[in-house]
Amino acid sequence: MALLEELLDTNSRLLIVGAHNDDVELHCGRLILAREGKNVDIIFTATGSIEHWVTRIAHSVYRRTGDTSSVRKSESIKALSMLGVSTSSDDAVSNHVRFLPYPQSAIHLHPECVDDLINDIEELKPDKILVQAYEGGHVDHDTTNFFVALAVRRLGIQKDRIVEYSCYNRYQGKRRVQVFVPSGSLGEFTLIPSPELQLRWLEAMESFKSQPGIFTSIVPHSTHEIFRHLPDYDYSKTAVPLGYVKLRRFFQWLPINIGVFLPVSGRIGYDELKWSVAVNPLNVVQSYKSILGNE
Ligand SMILES: [Zn+2]
Numbered sequence: 001m002a003l004l005e006e007l008l009d010t011n012s013r014l015l016i017v018g019a020h021n022d023d024v025e026l027h028c029g030r031l032i033l034a035r036e037g038k039n040v041d042i043i044f045t046a047t048g049s050i051e052h053w054v055t056r057i058a059h060s061v062y063r064r065t066g067d068t069s070s071v072r073k074s075e076s077i078k079a080l081s082m083l084g085v086s087t088s089s090d091d092a093v094s095n096h097v098r099f100l101p102y103p104q105s106a107i108h109l110h111p112e113c114v115d116d117l118i119n120d121i122e123e124l125k126p127d128k129i130l131v132q133a134y135e136g137g138h139v140d141h142d143t144t145n146f147f148v149a150l151a152v153r154r155l156g157i158q159k160d161r162i163v164e165y166s167c168y169n170r171y172q173g174k175r176r177v178q179v180f181v182p183s184g185s186l187g188e189f190t191l192i193p194s195p196e197l198q199l200r201w202l203e204a205m206e207s208f209k210s211q212p213g214i215f216t217s218i219v220p221h222s223t224h225e226i227f228r229h230l231p232d233y234d235y236s237k238t239a240v241p242l243g244y245v246k247l248r249r250f251f252q253w254l255p256i257n258i259g260v261f262l263p264v265s266g267r268i269g270y271d272e273l274k275w276s277v278a279v280n281p282l283n284v285v286q287s288y289k290s291i292l293g294n295e
Pocket residue numbers: 019020023138141
């Protein structure tokens with residue numbers, strides 16, 4: 001069976017893992033809709049508050065909001081129920097949607113998340129696990145991919161049961177939505193929704209009122225969903241080359257990085273000034289190396 005058919009098979013139990021409330025809905029929402037939400041479980045890894053003060057300032061300057069973690073959870077529950085996943089507003093956790101409370105933009109500092117994933121995977125017993133790609137788009141996305149790969153390895157689950165989806169990246173300096181960073185000769189499988197499915201997905205995405213950026217940077221560019229088997233990533237290296245991030249690191253001595261005050265709309269990816277103080281990709285990879293060293 002081709003991978004896409006396997007993912008669409010509602011007799012098989014599908015677990016989808018994403019870092020943030022909106023990652024799964026934005027990048028697998030049409031797959032979920034095509035399954036009518038049947039036999040789908042979802043885990044979000046980074047649904048805690050933002051920890052780093054620089055990122056907090058960036059959010060309050062641009063979005064004029066404080067901690068949005070609880071708002072984001074309720075938006076996610078609303079969107080997922082519109083996509084057909086059975087959720088209950090009182091007790092979503094015991095249902096098909098789980099929220100791990102690790103801090104946004106800092107889950108790489110919490111390797112205990114791997115143990116939570118192992119417990120959940122043992123309990124949910126998925127036939128297939130779908131996780132966002134290691135693509136340098138966002139530190140929490142990359143770390144979620146890394147943590148799932150570790151959990152799967154410790155559980156001895158066969159690699160062909162693990163599939164990834166692309167969110168966004170800046171491979172070769174271009175902003176790309178749902179286009180994988182090349183990795184050998186792995187087959188890629190694209191879900192192209194019917195116009196009706198696309199419309200229903202668009203309606204569900206309207207739930208994410210606290211994330212205005214997605215309506216310029218992602219939603220209008222998202223016409224499909226894309227999947228492939230999990231490649232053998234080398235997590236001791238960043239997902240994409242970081243040439244000019246390294247250059248920008250020279251400015252890190254500034255008490256408040258100037259990047260915080262540059263417009264962020266349309267700029268997504270590690271290679272943004274706004275990440276360079278709060279989340280240095282080289283430090284992130286360093287933390288992956290130390291986690292791997294303890295394996
Ligand atoms: Zn995300």
